[in-house]
Amino acid sequence: MSAKQTVAQAPGIRQTMSDLHIWTGLLAGWILYAMFLTGTVSYFKDEISRYMRPELPVAQALPDAGRTAEQVAAAILAQTPGTPQLGITLPTPRNPTASAFWRDPQAKGRGFGSGVFDPATGARLDARETRGGDFFYAFHFNFHYMPVIWGRWLAGLCAMFMLVAIVSGVITHKKIFTDFFTFRWGKGQRSWLDAHAALSVLGLPFHFMITWSGLITLMVLYMPWGLQSLAPPARQAVTSEMRFFVPPGKPAGEAAPLLPLAGFVQQAQARWGPDGAGTVQVNHAGDANARVLVARQQAQRVSTTPQYLLFDGVSGALLKTKDTSGPAATTQGVLYGLHLGRFADIATRWLYFLVSLAGTAMVGTGLVLWTVKRRARLPDPDKPYFGFRVAERLNIAAIAGLSVAMTAFFWGNRLLPMEMAQRANWEIHLFFIAWGLALAWALLRRPKRAWVELLWLAAALLALTPVLNALTTSRPLWRSLAQGDWVYAGLELTLLALAAVHAALALRTARHQPRARPVRKGGASQPPVPALPAEPVGEGA
Amino acid sequence: MTAAHMVVFLLCAAGFAALALAMDRHQQDVLGRALPPRATQLLRGAGWALLLAALWQAVGAKGWALGLVAYSGHASAAAGLVFVALLAWNRWRGQ
Amino acid sequence: MTGAAALFAKARSVGPLVSRIVAAVCGGYALAALFSVAALALPGPLPEAAMTGMVASFLVYAGAVVWVFAVRSATRAWAGLAVAALVLLPLALWVRHGGAA
Numbered sequence: 001m002s003a004k005q006t007v008a009q010a011p012g013i014r015q016t017m018s019d020l021h022i023w024t025g026l027l028a029g030w031i032l033y034a035m036f037l038t039g040t041v042s043y044f045k046d047e048i049s050r051y052m053r054p055e056l057p058v059a060q061a062l063p064d065a066g067r068t069a070e071q072v073a074a075a076i077l078a079q080t081p082g083t084p085q086l087g088i089t090l091p092t093p094r095n096p097t098a099s100a101f102w103r104d105p106q107a108k109g110r111g112f113g114s115g116v117f118d119p120a121t122g123a124r125l126d127a128r129e130t131r132g133g134d135f136f137y138a139f140h141f142n143f144h145y146m147p148v149i150w151g152r153w154l155a156g157l158c159a160m161f162m163l164v165a166i167v168s169g170v171i172t173h174k175k176i177f178t179d180f181f182t183f184r185w186g187k188g189q190r191s192w193l194d195a196h197a198a199l200s201v202l203g204l205p206f207h208f209m210i211t212w213s214g215l216i217t218l219m220v221l222y223m224p225w226g227l228q229s230l231a232p233p234a235r236q237a238v239t240s241e242m243r244f245f246v247p248p249g250k251p252a253g254e255a256a257p258l259l260p261l262a263g264f265v266q267q268a269q270a271r272w273g274p275d276g277a278g279t280v281q282v283n284h285a286g287d288a289n290a291r292v293l294v295a296r297q298q299a300q301r302v303s304t305t306p307q308y309l310l311f312d313g314v315s316g317a318l319l320k321t322k323d324t325s326g327p328a329a330t331t332q333g334v335l336y337g338l339h340l341g342r343f344a345d346i347a348t349r350w351l352y353f354l355v356s357l358a359g360t361a362m363v364g365t366g367l368v369l370w371t372v373k374r375r376a377r378l379p380d381p382d383k384p385y386f387g388f389r390v391a392e393r394l395n396i397a398a399i400a401g402l403s404v405a406m407t408a409f410f411w412g413n414r415l416l417p418m419e420m421a422q423r424a425n426w427e428i429h430l431f432f433i434a435w436g437l438a439l440a441w442a443l444l445r446r447p448k449r450a451w452v453e454l455l456w457l458a459a460a461l462l463a464l465t466p467v468l469n470a471l472t473t474s475r476p477l478w479r480s481l482a483q484g485d486w487v488y489a490g491l492e493l494t495l496l497a498l499a500a501v502h503a504a505l506a507l508r509t510a511r512h513q514p515r516a517r518p519v520r521k522g523g524a525s526q527p528p529v530p531a532l533p534a535e536p537v538g539e540g541a
Numbered sequence: 542m543t544a545a546h547m548v549v550f551l552l553c554a555a556g557f558a559a560l561a562l563a564m565d566r567h568q569q570d571v572l573g574r575a576l577p578p579r580a581t582q583l584l585r586g587a588g589w590a591l592l593l594a595a596l597w598q599a600v601g602a603k604g605w606a607l608g609l610v611a612y613s614g615h616a617s618a619a620a621g622l623v624f625v626a627l628l629a630w631n632r633w634r635g636q
Numbered sequence: 637m638t639g640a641a642a643l644f645a646k647a648r649s650v651g652p653l654v655s656r657i658v659a660a661v662c663g664g665y666a667l668a669a670l671f672s673v674a675a676l677a678l679p680g681p682l683p684e685a686a687m688t689g690m691v692a693s694f695l696v697y698a699g700a701v702v703w704v705f706a707v708r709s710a711t712r713a714w715a716g717l718a719v720a721a722l723v724l725l726p727l728a729l730w731v732r733h734g735g736a737a
Contacts, residue, residue, distance in 0.1 A: 241687070
């Protein structure tokens, strides 16, 4: 090739960035969609968990935090007297039960026991065994059926693809300001492109933040090299800024009574306000070296850098106050905090949910755009090339199939027998079984039919979930509304709204007629195209 | 507290509406004609001013950290609302 | 063309792309990792520098990937990564040999 020819053919930066954006978006898109949707619902994971444990009473006013700590600790110590470490998460308005973990050498697994407790009495609460909203949260970055580390590497890889997609997307979107509010309805590929661009640009601060901060939450896994160059004390100084964890230390071996926990909690409340105490940790209760740590309520601040008071459990002396962090640690803490959104009040939390849902739709519209754009260029629409067929079917399973699967999770929660062994795990198996069946449906049916049928199925399941709830529990929607139980009512109303969205999508997809294919110009190797019939046939019907 | 949120959202929505109307394409869509340059400049200035007012309100009500986060969310949601409103307007007018 | 010549031609057309992908995925990560070590040379407490290095490393990675595909040839892509690595390498080596501790 002559040099002139090569230069003339060299693509511009917008074209290369567009190609990069399309490839990174497509390859990671199916997994990213799942990460985005499960992440989106995780902003209400506490509410979902409460919905999935209908035996737990409607939230009452919270009792005194100090008393709660004492009662729960007493319950744990009665059962596991010598436990070297126990941690109690105090109830909050969003999560009105106390949860706790404790080290228990007898316990199967990794030697930890855990439970949920009534904050007023300290009694163990017996609700149906379920992972609740925490399943979606854990799936979001660990996935399932694989070692946690693999899941996190996969999530990190997809997150890097997403970060590159964001940067390349911004570079390639040359009319990012003039097209800010543009939408061309009913123009096929252009409409999908406008939708994808709008969802991306309007939520751009969130999308960039959520991707970068997501990588940061696991940065010790992804980029350990700097830490490895540090001596262990400096290394611990870094990791201790990222999570609240103080190791149990060594017991003295001689018995000494533990001071009442309420006193310690009160000191924390004096410092951080009446809602200021978040968790209470007791190391070596009953030993002379007992320590009590009261950590600050996470919901009070954006940054997640730990703040806590460390007391001598026997003498009550305040040994250490951790309430400052350096600027780099605080930056990391703020970014991590922004990702989790634990500080968000109800309005901010709904904004998080909506913008995150827009991000989910951004990924979904991008995936659909890929097939819409290429379908128009298929030489023979009845015989698309292999890559196209794969993408088309995976889109159906990843998008419509996931809605079906997530709703099936709720259905399993209401329908599986209470006393079933491994009940929590079976709820999760049901999620994946439903997803797998949706994938099979997507492979067996014609694409358009599969889309419509799965979208209608999702709409039906979502709309019927409140009905199922009314039939299987004593907390139907009308009672929740009458009682002002906004967790239950809000969740069910949201399910109904989502059902409507799925129904609308199903209707629109069913009504969609692909535009008449224009006569090809100059295709010498192709036979002349006959006059098109009035009804378009064949394409994905 | 919710009142503060509503104010921030409404200021953002007004700001984005003004910025949208400061663009030729949307002037044609909504008003049927392009506005004179003075009016366009005024709209653009008003749009940015309203967005800044929303930021000031958000930070005033919730402090810098929580305020910036709430502002960012309201800005995205309000821009989305203006977007959908323009879309609905154009559809209703049969474009 | 003969089978071998056809294969060779295919390799030549796809080679630069594969080279860029390797540069982006592996070279980009290596550069980001190098950055996270070199960051320890920043002034101030070591734990702070380590944080900065990790937090910023992902932006370095993304930037490197965009660079690799933005430049005109695969050779330029590798050259750019190499230049950046050469700048960071002395700092990283200094850190590794106890310079910052």
